[in-house]
Amino acid sequence: MTQQTDVFVIGGGLVGCSTAYYLSKKGIQVVLAESGQLNRQSSGQNAGSLHFQLEFRMITFWKELEKEMNALIPLSIASQKVWANLENELQADMEVIQHGGFMVAETEEELNLLKKKYELEKKWKLNTYLLSGDEAREIAPYLSKRIIGAAYCPEEGHANPRQVTPQYALRATEQGATILTQSKVTEITRKGERWLVTINNEDKYEASHVVIATGAWIGETAKMIGLHVPMFPVPLTMNVTEPVPGFIDHMIQHVGKRITLKQVRDGNILIGGGWSSKFVTKNGQLDFNQSPIIIPEAVQENCKIAAELVPHIGRLRLLRSWPGVTGITSDQLPIIGEMTERQGIWVAGGGSGFTFGPLYGSMLADLITSGSTEFEIDAFIPKKLSHLNLFMA
Ligand SMILES: Cc1cc2nc3c(=O)[nH]c(=O)nc-3n(C[C@H](O)[C@H](O)[C@H](O)COP(=O)(O)OP(=O)(O)OC[C@H]3O[C@@H](n4cnc5c(N)ncnc54)[C@H](O)[C@@H]3O)c2cc1C
Numbered sequence: 001m002t003q004q005t006d007v008f009v010i011g012g013g014l015v016g017c018s019t020a021y022y023l024s025k026k027g028i029q030v031v032l033a034e035s036g037q038l039n040r041q042s043s044g045q046n047a048g049s050l051h052f053q054l055e056f057r058m059i060t061f062w063k064e065l066e067k068e069m070n071a072l073i074p075l076s077i078a079s080q081k082v083w084a085n086l087e088n089e090l091q092a093d094m095e096v097i098q099h100g101g102f103m104v105a106e107t108e109e110e111l112n113l114l115k116k117k118y119e120l121e122k123k124w125k126l127n128t129y130l131l132s133g134d135e136a137r138e139i140a141p142y143l144s145k146r147i148i149g150a151a152y153c154p155e156e157g158h159a160n161p162r163q164v165t166p167q168y169a170l171r172a173t174e175q176g177a178t179i180l181t182q183s184k185v186t187e188i189t190r191k192g193e194r195w196l197v198t199i200n201n202e203d204k205y206e207a208s209h210v211v212i213a214t215g216a217w218i219g220e221t222a223k224m225i226g227l228h229v230p231m232f233p234v235p236l237t238m239n240v241t242e243p244v245p246g247f248i249d250h251m252i253q254h255v256g257k258r259i260t261l262k263q264v265r266d267g268n269i270l271i272g273g274g275w276s277s278k279f280v281t282k283n284g285q286l287d288f289n290q291s292p293i294i295i296p297e298a299v300q301e302n303c304k305i306a307a308e309l310v311p312h313i314g315r316l317r318l319l320r321s322w323p324g325v326t327g328i329t330s331d332q333l334p335i336i337g338e339m340t341e342r343q344g345i346w347v348a349g350g351g352s353g354f355t356f357g358p359l360y361g362s363m364l365a366d367l368i369t370s371g372s373t374e375f376e377i378d379a380f381i382p383k384k385l386s387h388l389n390l391f392m393a
Pocket residue numbers: 010011012013014015016033034035036037038039040041042043044045046047048049050051183184185186213214215216217221236237238260272323324325326327348349350351352353354355356357
């Protein structure tokens with residue numbers, strides 16, 4: 001028998017679960033289907049950094065991505081506010097810490113880039129400060145003398161990725177949402193004015209709206225509705241040290257190197273920042289459905305940079321490294337909104353999706369229920385993909 005719902009959400013990561021939460025909070029009937037277990041992909045594997053400053057991955061490509069950076073800053077400012085209230089909103093301890101974040105520079109060239117970034121952020125009223133190396137060390141004495149300057153954002157920080165999505169899912173179910181695990185969406189077809197979603201080639205649900213929140217698999221899911229959504233799976237690496245008494249209060253990143261680090265409540269130091277792992281191949285093709293393989297040299301280089309920035313880290317033992325797959329777009333911006341060519345199909349993903357996941361969910365809930373959101377989202381809407389889908393029937 002076909003079951004009925006208002007909104008069907010595909011994907012049990014942070015974006016899907018936060019969307020289910022904000023929709024059910026508005027009294028909307030929601031069913032969410034996750035192909036495996038909740039939070040098992042990038043939403044539970046990530047570094048937990050709350051990035052509000054423009055990141056290395058964008059400022060390195062300043063010439064190519066200046067327009068995109070301008071579009072992203074207002075979203076960062078909005079996201080800060082969501083995180084500041086999130087433990088209160090969900091009535092849960094998720095180890096959200098917003099003690100500030102540093103983006104550090106070690107050379108004059110990096111310092112110039114930091115200044116340029118600061119000017120752009122100031123234009124949009126993002127709360128960042130430029131500090132000398134000594135000023136940064138006054139706030140964060142554990143930082144190396146190699147650091148000659150830093151941009152400081154007092155609202156940055158981190159949270160525990162193993163907590164956030166499950167809390168959203170829990171609260172969503174308390175509000176009446178249905179969450180199905182081991183439920184892979186295998187088909188999406190039009191049925192009159194509504195959509196028919198098939199799970200595991202078997203169970204059927206009819207909904208007015210379908211939200212595609214499948215992270216790195218958004219492109220795969222979009223094929224089910226006959227459209228291209230260019231979301232590229234990227235294999236990354238995370239590292240964690242043994243636990244030590246707390247000495248790092250902030251989130252640290254670098255203007256010119258791939259690094260983020262922070263100390264979590266249990267005392268471990270999480271080291272990441274975009275070092276690659278490696279997709280395995282199957283029949284000569286990259287297989288995005290298998291866990292990627294750790295590259296030992298990438299782990300070594302990632303940890304070496306961490307120890308250069310915070311010398312004490314060089315004395316710690318590495319406990320574990322793990323891979324994770326995230327989805328990125330060609331312009332590094334998220335994609336959020338309704339597919340122009342398929343009314344009632346919504347998509348949200350990409351960007352620093354741990355930082356922005358709660359906001360994407362809240363925006364989607366507003367868009368689906370009222371057709372608008374208070375944010376400027378022109379740079380993110382799927383309409384920008386229409387040229388790709390012009391020839392897709
Ligand atoms: C190692 C690493 C470190 C990162 N660090 C940070 C960070 O510090 N800060 C930050 O902001 N971001 C970070 N990110 C990015 C961030 O984790 C992701 O952008 C975010 O978690 C994406 O959430 P999501 O819900 O869109 O996707 P996911 O968490 O990947 O969830 C998508 C879900 O959809 C499910 N799914 C797929 N296809 C189907 C289907 N057909 N039917 C049903 N379910 C399906 C998948 O099983 C998956 O559970 C990092 C990512 C990685 C991998």
